[in-house]
Amino acid sequence: MHYRMKDVADRAGVSVTTVSHLLNNSRYVAPETRRRILEVIGQLGYYKNAHARRLVRGQSDSYGLIVSDLRNPFFPEIVTNFENAALAEGFDLFLCNTNYDPARAEAAVRKMMENKVRGVAIMTSEIPGDLTAALAAQKVPTVFLDVGSAGPYTSNIRVDYAGGIRLAVDYLFRFGHRDFAFISGPQNLRSAVIRRQAFLDALAQNQGTRCRVVDGNHRVEGGRAAVRALLDSGDFPTAILCSNDLTAIGALAALQKAGLSLPRDLSLVGFDDIDLASLVFPPLTTISLPRDRLGAMALQALQDILGSDGGHGAEYVIETSLVIRESTGAVRAEKQSGSAA
Numbered sequence: 001m002h003y004r005m006k007d008v009a010d011r012a013g014v015s016v017t018t019v020s021h022l023l024n025n026s027r028y029v030a031p032e033t034r035r036r037i038l039e040v041i042g043q044l045g046y047y048k049n050a051h052a053r054r055l056v057r058g059q060s061d062s063y064g065l066i067v068s069d070l071r072n073p074f075f076p077e078i079v080t081n082f083e084n085a086a087l088a089e090g091f092d093l094f095l096c097n098t099n100y101d102p103a104r105a106e107a108a109v110r111k112m113m114e115n116k117v118r119g120v121a122i123m124t125s126e127i128p129g130d131l132t133a134a135l136a137a138q139k140v141p142t143v144f145l146d147v148g149s150a151g152p153y154t155s156n157i158r159v160d161y162a163g164g165i166r167l168a169v170d171y172l173f174r175f176g177h178r179d180f181a182f183i184s185g186p187q188n189l190r191s192a193v194i195r196r197q198a199f200l201d202a203l204a205q206n207q208g209t210r211c212r213v214v215d216g217n218h219r220v221e222g223g224r225a226a227v228r229a230l231l232d233s234g235d236f237p238t239a240i241l242c243s244n245d246l247t248a249i250g251a252l253a254a255l256q257k258a259g260l261s262l263p264r265d266l267s268l269v270g271f272d273d274i275d276l277a278s279l280v281f282p283p284l285t286t287i288s289l290p291r292d293r294l295g296a297m298a299l300q301a302l303q304d305i306l307g308s309d310g311g312h313g314a315e316y317v318i319e320t321s322l323v324i325r326e327s328t329g330a331v332r333a334e335k336q337s338g339s340a341a
Helices: 005-012 016-024 031-044 050-057 074-088 102-114 129-137 161-174 190-204 220-233 245-257 291-307 333-338
Strands: 062-067 092-097 120-123 142-145 154-159 179-183 210-214 239-242 267-272 285-288 315-318 321-323
Touching (some): 005 016, 005 031, 062 291, 102 120, 102 129, 120 291, 154 291, 161 321, 179 245, 190 210, 210 220, 220 245, 239 245, 245 267, 291 315
Parallel strands (some): 120 142, 142 154, 179 210, 179 239
Antiparallel strands (some): 285 321
């Protein structure tokens, strides 16, 4: 049997308005009255009709979050921290995963708009520009990760990729490395493009270095394939930097299969500092991008827009840092003498 709010009110001996205030947490309800209403709700199996509330109020109790790839441990950590921040404020999570597919990204944005979410955090760069404009036109607060700029109902979180990559290159340079390779991410992702350019810029600041860039896909198999390509070329570096940790983990597996030992034969650096980075052997030196701060900052950015006069967005910055573990070390003397001067 389907029960209405009036049925709950009648059995609890209160008004429908009182039941509504309790369910929506919109006004104080005395403890005894609250206990009685909740007891009746349990007896009847009554639950709020979230869809009806959305129609009446024009807004849901959910924040939207769009990510690229839930198989990549980087994104579940963002999801967890974003959801924790939302729950702490009494809101739910509406999650969509694009799998790097622009069509799925488009469908995700439309679904968010149809469900009238309070705001959307887009932690991927596959979103078409016309849809982001549609979100702003509908006055849906939106926060991006390294895509676009702040504006009406739109905020952007910028990651200081360059700072972390510069720290990694300088660290390796001090240990005698002059011969580098960089395994990139897919160049249709803005974050991967930024990381690649930051690596090239950091090397340009250190005289006497040489480098090559090998294409990757931000996945384990991409790291394996890139290392195989380097091995087949016969022109192997003393240090490899990777666009993310999954790439580095794949590269590590391929290096070990080829009989190479880290850091004796070469050094390897990842990016993101996912939990797996500290669990592989040897533990991975990596550039840390703090997902706990990123998830919480994304929600705060949405709330700041909602609380602003006129829906003004802003730019936020996440700093990066170098986490040194056992996958990096000094260049062996014979390799150092043979590297570029």
